[in-house]
Amino acid sequence: MTTAHRPFKRALDRLHGAGLRPTRQRLGLARLLFEGCDRHVTAEQLHGEAVSADLPVSLATVYNTLNQFTAAGLLREVVVEAGKSYFDTNTSDHHHFFLENTGRLEDIPGDHLAIQNLPSAPTGTRIARVDVIVRLVEDGE
Amino acid sequence: MTTAHRPFKRALDRLHGAGLRPTRQRLGLARLLFEGCDRHVTAEQLHGEAVSADLPVSLATVYNTLNQFTAAGLLREVVVEAGKSYFDTNTSDHHHFFLENTGRLEDIPGDHLAIQNLPSAPTGTRIARVDVIVRLVEDGE
DNA sequence: GTGATTGCAAATCTTTTGCACTAAA
DNA sequence: TTTAGTGCAAAAGATTTGCAATCAC
Numbered sequence: 001m002t003t004a005h006r007p008f009k010r011a012l013d014r015l016h017g018a019g020l021r022p023t024r025q026r027l028g029l030a031r032l033l034f035e036g037c038d039r040h041v042t043a044e045q046l047h048g049e050a051v052s053a054d055l056p057v058s059l060a061t062v063y064n065t066l067n068q069f070t071a072a073g074l075l076r077e078v079v080v081e082a083g084k085s086y087f088d089t090n091t092s093d094h095h096h097f098f099l100e101n102t103g104r105l106e107d108i109p110g111d112h113l114a115i116q117n118l119p120s121a122p123t124g125t126r127i128a129r130v131d132v133i134v135r136l137v138e139d140g141e
Numbered sequence: 142m143t144t145a146h147r148p149f150k151r152a153l154d155r156l157h158g159a160g161l162r163p164t165r166q167r168l169g170l171a172r173l174l175f176e177g178c179d180r181h182v183t184a185e186q187l188h189g190e191a192v193s194a195d196l197p198v199s200l201a202t203v204y205n206t207l208n209q210f211t212a213a214g215l216l217r218e219v220v221v222e223a224g225k226s227y228f229d230t231n232t233s234d235h236h237h238f239f240l241e242n243t244g245r246l247e248d249i250p251g252d253h254l255a256i257q258n259l260p261s262a263p264t265g266t267r268i269a270r271v272d273v274i275v276r277l278v279e280d281g282e
Numbered sequence: 283g284t285g286a287t288t289g290c291a292a293a294t295c296t297t298t299t300g301c302a303c304t305a306a307a
Numbered sequence: 308t309t310t311a312g313t314g315c316a317a318a319a320g321a322t323t324t325g326c327a328a329t330c331a332c
Binding site: 077079080081082083084085097099100108109112113114115116117118119121122124125126127128129130131132133134135136137138139140 | 270
Binding site for chain 3: 063
């Protein structure tokens with residue numbers, strides 16, 4: 001039955017599509033990242049999940065892999081806290097809520113958020129991306 | 142002539158206002174930061190300036206001071222790159238251009254930029270701040 | 283005086299790198 | 308077989324911390 005292999009095949013195709021050799025750890029990490037819903041992970045987090053899932057992988061390789069995936073357009077890096085990188089599996093144009101208390105990062109639902117009167121880029125430059133981070137704190141703080 | 146002491150007095154008042162004891166290095170750093178136009182500095186940068194200006198101060202103290210100033214509302218921290226903090230002397234509500242090539246951070250001129258259809262904060266939370274970072278790259282990249 | 287502040291060095295934390303080893307094509 | 312990828316440990320960079328010495332009040 002081929003059905004059981006579909007998630008595996010999807011991950012494989014994704015790597016092929018990005019021109020990345022499908023090694024054991026890249027496949028395993030791709031499955032952790034892309035099966036299921038969109039997610040926001042740190043390298044440390046993903047490494048923990050990989051270890052729990054009996055995928056032998058070092059933290060250094062997780063970092064390398066996340067950077068390769070990002071360069072290949074499979075992931076997007078989101079910077080919200082100094083000294084910590086989040087990687088977002090949703091690479092489409094969208095923005096984020098950041099819960100300062102817990103360190104959680106979430107997509108802002110809907111695609112309604114828009115920016116008015118964005119100034120044009122200074123001469124000699126163009127806009128690569130616009131990031132909007134809505135920082136949330138616990139009520140009553 | 143008291144005129145010559147005005148910048149010193151302004152820095153002193155600012156520290157008093159924030160409830161911070163006006164030590165030599167806090168005064169010196171405050172003058173570097175707040176005399177002149179608004180600026181965006183990293184700890185490393187400011188430390189370099191202090192040393193050039195013959196203000197004896199260690200990098201650790203620069204970090205501590207920047208954090209104290211931020212906690213006191215004299216500065217605002219802007220996060221644009223993983224692993225690097227910028228401190229902005231303009232604490233009013235505004236947004237930023239970030240030049241990815243050079244690492245320069247600039248205020249977006251004018252106060253016209255506005256956000257449309259911002260979703261309400263999830264239950265139990267409130268919006269602490271909205272950061273907009275417009276990432277620029279050199280033309281033709 | 284006395285409690286806050288500083289300097290320094292060491293510690294911490296995140297991320298990257300060098301290199302011998304292993305696995306994919 | 309040949310080249311890319313991995314693991315590990317070490318390096319690197321940014322920031323924080325512990326503690327004795329120093330300074331503001």
